[in-house]
Amino acid sequence: MSLFLTYGHCSEETNRLTFPVMDLELRHLRIVREVADAGSVSKAASRLGLAQPALTAQLKRIERVLGGTLFERDRHGARPTRLGELVLARARVLLPAAKELQEEAVRFAHTPSPGFRIGATNGPILGGLVDRIAAERAVTTYTSWSAQELNGMVEHGRLDYVLTGACGDAGVPSGALLWETISLDPVFVLVSRDHSMAGAKEVGLADLAGEQWAVTPGDGCFADCFATACARAGFTPGTIYETDVPTCTHLARVGRAVVLCQATHQPAAGLVMVPLAGAPLRWRQLLGRHPTAPDPACVVTQARQAHHDAVRRSPVYADWLDRNPGYGTTA
CATH class of the missing domain: 3.40.190.290 (D-Maltodextrin-Binding Protein; domain 2)
Structure with a gap:
């Protein structure tokens, strides 16, 4: 399931060209949540079973879609920026809702009515x-x-x-x-x-x-x-x-x-x-x-x-x- 958030950029007020970008998906929100919960990209990569460079590259692509940096990273770990806090707050609502929707859909598909x-x-x-x-x-x-x-x-x-x-x-x-x-x-x-x-x-x-x-x-x-x-x-x-x-x-x-x-x-x-x-x-x-x-x-x-x-x-x-x-x- 995808969340289709379109994002375009124009270099000048008179030039309204838009550039194609990837769609934001639930898996991207899970990555943001995992990094925030783990407190570092390396720990999040380990939890997700990914190599750290691969997760770092994925996080950068997500940040390009959303228009800014999501985490401040230093030797102490990763902390959400203001934009990161906004995205994380939405992710904590959307991800459980999507899971509930999936479970309800499975239940509906397997329910013989009216038995x-x-x-x-x-x-x-x-x-x-x-x-x-x-x-x-x-x-x-x-x-x-x-x-x-x-x-x-x-x-x-x-x-x-x-x-x-x-x-x-x-x-x-x-x-x-x-x-x-x-x-x-x-x-x-x-x-x-x-x-x-x-x-x-x-x-x-x-x-x-x-x-x-x-x-x-x-x-x-x-x-x-x-x-x-x-x-x-x-x-x-x-x-x-x-x-x-x-x-x-x-x-x-x-x-x-x-x-x-x-x-x-x-x-x-x-x-x-x-x-x-x-x-x-x-x-x-x-x-x-x-x-x-x-x-x-x-x-x-x-x-x-x-x-x-x-x-x-x-x-x-x-x-x-x-x-x-x-x-x-x-x-």
Whole structure:
């Protein structure tokens, strides 16, 4: 994108010849800003990955376009002149505006109207949410184990919403997204129906000290929270298999590992879900959205209802909630 600032020069009042010059572009304003921020041409060249002579020559061409010197340079560095301050002030307004325009344009180009684009990590809400919305609006989905990837896609306009999660005591992710807490859930364990704890109403984390473990991958703090919970229970966890859901399920079914799972999980045949006594691990279901995402009130409501439906489909969790108020779907 270019800013077309034309500049002509006449040598005499009666001679109005104009001479062609280059157009000022956003990249030129970035150079001016970088030199000012770095405090010297040499430092700016290093940041921009350019040779200093090349940046110096570019700066001189920019100064010719703008009609004067932009920086006073000496052994102490580079300081903006009055003209440089003027150009720098405009650059600090124009560059963010151009970036916002580009992001909005990308978002507009990728937005199927009038539908929703929803990303999600492994969780209980996406299927129910899509089912509820798709009856009236078009929905496209994208899944990833990386919450950071999904958050970035929403920030850059490639998705409208993201369904993800965080440990119970963790804050919402930083960035430009707007967040709603959909639920606060305990973490349960998934074991083989032949496991000695399979018939228990709940099991203490310390009672599983000798087990091997399986979890699905993620880029949050859950691994650290699990290690901390085990330390509080008086042991260090053994082998931890980080793998996909089918492999976790297989390892639990054959008795090779105990799987950490969300309380809304629906156990497959041959598996039993058992609550952990005292809820030493908690998980918050989160819905993040772009500030311009369509119909947020509806999507938040439908996400909470989808979670509530998932709780009702889990007799183990529903029974646990009767004994442990304060968890479950948020109001």
